[in-house]
Amino acid sequence: MVETTGDVYIERLNEKPESVQNLVAGQSVSMAGEIMDEVRERTVTGDSAVEMIVRSILRRKPREVLPPPSEKIQRRAEFGRLPSDFIQEPKNGQK
Numbered sequence: 001m002v003e004t005t006g007d008v009y010i011e012r013l014n015e016k017p018e019s020v021q022n023l024v025a026g027q028s029v030s031m032a033g034e035i036m037d038e039v040r041e042r043t044v045t046g047d048s049a050v051e052m053i054v055r056s057i058l059r060r061k062p063r064e065v066l067p068p069p070s071e072k073i074q075r076r077a078e079f080g081r082l083p084s085d086f087i088q089e090p091k092n093g094q095k
Contacts, residue, residue: 013020055062069077 052062068074
């Protein structure tokens, strides 16, 4: 019974491979997004730790409130664009 059911599923997947490809592509995009979020979070944490160390070495008081990001950064954040989004790969081997 399990073998028959498995064969039926394999036949269906062979008939419509694009649905499997879409599923895998969607999972890849989702995973890449999660990794980017994690890297950003760790970068902010590391930046904060370095700032605390440098401020203690220079005997400066810790910042109580961070300044707001510039307008340009806020606009980019609204659209979810990063500077790397504007880099275009060469087409057809052109440099």
